[in-house]
Amino acid sequence: MSSDDPILSKMIQKLKTRAxxxxxxxxxxxxxxxxxxxxxxxxxxxSEGAHPKSxxxxxxxxxxxxxxxxxxxxxxxxxxxxxxxxxxxxxxFLNRVDHNVQALTPVQTAEIGRKALQDLVLSRPAIAKAMWxxxxxxxxxxxxxxxxxxxxxARGRVAHLLCEFALKMKAAGMPENGGYELxxxxxxxGDAVGLTSVHxxxxxxxxxxxxLIERDRRHLVFKDWDGMRAVxxxxxxxxxxDQVEPADA
Amino acid sequence: MSSDDPILSKMIQKLKTRAxxxxxxxxxxxxxxxxxxxxxxxxxxxSEGAHPKSxxxxxxxxxxxxxxxxxxxxxxxxxxxxxxxxxxxxxxFLNRVDHNVQALTPVQTAEIGRKALQDLVLSRPAIAKAMWxxxxxxxxxxxxxxxxxxxxxARGRVAHLLCEFALKMKAAGMPENGGYELxxxxxxxGDAVGLTSVHxxxxxxxxxxxxLIERDRRHLVFKDWDGMRAVxxxxxxxxxxDQVEPADA
DNA sequence: CGAAAACTTGACCCAACTCAACGAACGTGG
DNA sequence: CCACGTTCGTTGAGTTGGGTCAAGTTTTCG
Numbered sequence: 001m002s003s004d005d006p007i008l009s010k011m012i013q014k015l016k017t018r019a020x021x022x023x024x025x026x027x028x029x030x031x032x033x034x035x036x037x038x039x040x041x042x043x044x045x046x047s048e049g050a051h052p053k054s055x056x057x058x059x060x061x062x063x064x065x066x067x068x069x070x071x072x073x074x075x076x077x078x079x080x081x082x083x084x085x086x087x088x089x090x091x092x093f094l095n096r097v098d099h100n101v102q103a104l105t106p107v108q109t110a111e112i113g114r115k116a117l118q119d120l121v122l123s124r125p126a127i128a129k130a131m132w133x134x135x136x137x138x139x140x141x142x143x144x145x146x147x148x149x150x151x152x153x154a155r156g157r158v159a160h161l162l163c164e165f166a167l168k169m170k171a172a173g174m175p176e177n178g179g180y181e182l183x184x185x186x187x188x189x190g191d192a193v194g195l196t197s198v199h200x201x202x203x204x205x206x207x208x209x210x211x212l213i214e215r216d217r218r219h220l221v222f223k224d225w226d227g228m229r230a231v232x233x234x235x236x237x238x239x240x241x242d243q244v245e246p247a248d249a
Numbered sequence: 250m251s252s253d254d255p256i257l258s259k260m261i262q263k264l265k266t267r268a269x270x271x272x273x274x275x276x277x278x279x280x281x282x283x284x285x286x287x288x289x290x291x292x293x294x295x296s297e298g299a300h301p302k303s304x305x306x307x308x309x310x311x312x313x314x315x316x317x318x319x320x321x322x323x324x325x326x327x328x329x330x331x332x333x334x335x336x337x338x339x340x341x342f343l344n345r346v347d348h349n350v351q352a353l354t355p356v357q358t359a360e361i362g363r364k365a366l367q368d369l370v371l372s373r374p375a376i377a378k379a380m381w382x383x384x385x386x387x388x389x390x391x392x393x394x395x396x397x398x399x400x401x402x403a404r405g406r407v408a409h410l411l412c413e414f415a416l417k418m419k420a421a422g423m424p425e426n427g428g429y430e431l432x433x434x435x436x437x438x439g440d441a442v443g444l445t446s447v448h449x450x451x452x453x454x455x456x457x458x459x460x461l462i463e464r465d466r467r468h469l470v471f472k473d474w475d476g477m478r479a480v481x482x483x484x485x486x487x488x489x490x491d492q493v494e495p496a497d498a
Numbered sequence: 499c500g501a502a503a504a505c506t507t508g509a510c511c512c513a514a515c516t517c518a519a520c521g522a523a524c525g526t527g528g
Numbered sequence: 529c530c531a532c533g534t535t536c537g538t539t540g541a542g543t544t545g546g547g548t549c550a551a552g553t554t555t556t557c558g
Contacts, residue, residue, distance in 0.1 A: 019342075068396045070405075071482035076396040090389060093268075093381045098389060098487045122378065125371040132342045132370075135384055140339060140347060142391030147317045147325040149399040150443030154546070156319075185504060194399030199546055201506060217555080233320035238347045403514070434536060448514055450538060466523085 007036060007110045010060055014084030017171070018137075018243055019130035028124055035111045036060065039103040046088050046101035055111040058086045062107030063183045067191070068099045077192040079141065080104070080165075080183075082172040089135055092117060104183055137240045144238040149194040152233060154203045157193035159232030162213070164239070166222065171241055179214075179221030207231070256285060256359045259309055263333030266420070267386075267492055268379035277373055284360045285309065288352040295337050295350035304360040307335045311356030312432045316440070317348045326441040328390065329353070329414075329432075331421040338384055341366060353432055386489045393487040398443040401482060403452045406442035408481030411462070413488070415471065420490055428463075428470030456480070 012026050021029075037057070039045055045057065045064055059081055066079045078099065081087060091097050092114060121128050141164075148160050165183075170176050182189075186204070187197040195203070207213050212228050214221040222228060229235075261275050270278075286306070288294055294306065294313055308330055315328045327348065330336060340346050341363060370377050390413075397409050414432075419425050431438075435453070436446040444452070456462050461477050463470040471477060478484075 066392070068392060070396060070400040071479075072400070074400045076400045078392040078395045090385050092385075093378060094385050094389070094489055095492060096486055096489065099392060118378075121381075122374040128371050128377065129342060129367075132384075135381075135388065136339050136341075136343050139384065139388045139391060140343070142388060142395060143315070143317060143327040143348060146327045146391060146394045146398060147319060149395055150325045151319040151321070151323045187504080196547055197505085198507090198548080202546090205506085230320075237345055240343055240345065243344060435538095436536080445515060446537085447516080447539090451514090454538085 007060055008032060008034060010084060011058055011110070014058075015127065015130035015134070016244070017241075018133040019126060020244065021126050021130060025124055025126045028120060029127070032112050032116055032120065034113075037109050037111055039064075039107045039109070041103050041105055043103045043107075044100055045103060045107065045109060046091070046097055046099070048097060048100050053088075053091065054114050056086065056088050056092050056114050056117050057109040057111045059083055060108040060110050063104040064101055064107050065104050065184075065188070065192070066099050066101050075191045076194065077188060078145065079138070080168075080192065082168060082174070084172055086131075086134065089131075089138070092121070104188075133240070133243050137243075140238045140240060154193075154195055154199055155206060155231055156233055157195065158189065158200060158203045159207060159212070159228050160234050161189065161193055161232075162220065162222075163228055163232050163234040167236055167239060167241065171239075179219065182218040182220050256309055257281060257283060259333060260307060260359070263307075264376065264379035264383070265493070266490075267382040268375060269493065270375050270379060274373055274375045277369060278376070281361050281365055281369065283362075286358050286360055288313075288356045288358070290352050290354055292352045292356075293349055294352060294356065294358060295340070295346055295348070297346055297349050302337075302340065303363050305335065305337050305341050305363050305366050306358040306360045308332055309357040309359050312353040313350055313356050314353050314433075314437070314441070315348050315350050324440045325443065326437065327394065328387070329417075329441065331417060331423070333421055335380075335383065338380075338387070341370070353437075382489070382492050386492075389487045389489060403442075403444055403448055404455060404480055405482055406444065407438065407449060407452045408456060408461070408477050409483050410438065410442055410481075411469065411471075412477055412481050412483040416485055416488060416490065420488075428468060431467040431469050 008030050012021065012029050015021060015029075035055075039062075061083055064081050064087065065077045066081070067075050067077045069075055087101050087109065088097065121131050148157050152160065166176065166180060169180055174180070184192075185197070186200045190197045190200040193200070204213075204215060207228075208215050210227075212222075212224045212231065214223055257279050261270065261278050264270055264278075284304075288311075310332055313330050313336065314326045315330070316324050316326045318324055330350075336350050336358065337346065370380050397406050401409065415425065415429065418429055423429070433441075434446070435449045439446045439449040442449075453462075453464065456477075457464055459476075461471075461473045461480065463472055
């Protein structure tokens with residue numbers, strides 16, 4: 001990895017949206033040894049049950065999702081990650097991994113030594129704070145998902161997920177002009193919101209018929225953002241995208 | 250707060266289940282200024298939308314739950330906390346709180362200055378690690394709840410929650426001999442697993458009729474732990490109760 | 499160009515919800 | 529200590545949102 005590493009600068013870029021970093025912090029990150037790795041769609045990036053690997057990876061490009069399996073064999077996608085997200089923060093400090101992470105699109109990850117990252121987090125306060133914010137935002141999103149799956153009907157769940165995507169993609173710097181390319185199959189959408197692919201299909205149609213969205217293949221255009229917000233009971237608060245602006249303690 | 254504070258030693262006790270602490274770490278914790286506060290059932294301990302308070306509290310005794318409200322007015326309980334749990338880790342580093350925390354039983358909390366706790370976490374590696382583990386376990390439980398609510402039927406959801414209670418109560422050192430006092434109403438149970446109180450009632454009856462549990466009022470006895478585990482598709486892995494035993498990096 | 503995967507649509511079904519009424523426990527004040 | 533209101537729990541009857549099954553159609557990709 002060369003000295004002006006564009007890979008680790010992705011990590012810096014992300015952490016800077018979580019907390020302010022000083023020059024030394026950035027230097028420490030850039031000094032981290034890391035390995036670039038590629039995965040094809042459906043490949044497992046993190047596997048359940050395994051003792052945590054000796055490294056911790058974050059996404060340089062592409063999308064990936066975290067899933068758990070129920071005894072019945074059905075699957076629940078519990079989170080979706082994009083450029084800049086850490087994939088196994090859990091395994092940075094926990095002894096077991098209790099879920100899988102799978103590539104959704106072709107994914108490039110940067111693997112950082114577990115020990116090196118732990119040391120960084122435990123020794124540099126600014127980086128620690130940024131990582132804390134990141135982990136806590138993760139938790140906040142999980143809570144919103146529990147609400148989404150537990151207390152909203154099909155239209156609400158799907159609309160909410162689509163709204164979340166729109167904002168997260170924008171935040172991750174992906175092309176987005178009033179619409180975006182849906183990164184997953186309807187089966188996977190269903191697994192994310194606790195519905196069947198069949199019902200996701202009907203729900204998308206219903207949203208389209210109502211003029212809230214327009215669809216062409218996987219391409220999605222928001223025709224009525226406020227309408228979607230209303231149907232999905234969506235408020236961006238839980239994404240905590242505004243952590244840095246207000247100078248914080 | 251006297252020098253051999255039994256309140257802050259509760260915090261030490263909890264953190265020691267998350268990572269090893271040295272004598273200096275314990276001393277630093279005991280030196281923390283803190284205020285004891287009491288809440289009656291249904292009282293709000295943390296309120297949504299508010300900018301985070303200047304302090305951060307953890308539970309000394311009693312139970313509390315975290316909830317979010319949907320637009321429809323329905324409620325989702327996203328987590329339940331007992332002795333030793335931090336109540337607003339999120340607000341330790343985030344600028345907004347997007348949920349409420351309410352007392353379930355009479356609750357005593359210890360309030361610790363936000364800044365003081367931040368400094369502690371950012372300056373003492375062993376404490377930082379323990380807090381990290383705590384936060385990451387929290388996240389792990391949320392993921393399991395997403396699965397529970399998204400992909401299990403009523404019996405599975407309720408059984409799973411009852412199993413989780415049993416283990417968490419034992420871990421928190423509450424009396425438990427094959428059974429325990431259910432700490433919440435059937436309405437609240439329903440709000441935790443995404444069901445109606447009516448259906449929770451029927452589900453409990455069904456579990457009892459099958460000989461898996463016995464109920465008397467709110468008192469619950471597990472007659473068939475393995476059966477409950479099977480119905481609830483329960484594996485304790487996600488609770489990460491074994492963090493400390495295996496000497497970890 | 500052919501096979502597999504993803505998407506659509508229809509018909510039917512069932513788990514969980516709603517509505518409603520009643521009984522049991524609990525707390526409060528007289 | 530008892531009367532009484534309120535909350536909690538229980539049960540029934542009827543409804544419905546979303547699941548299941550199944551058959552097409554379109555897209556993707558090798």
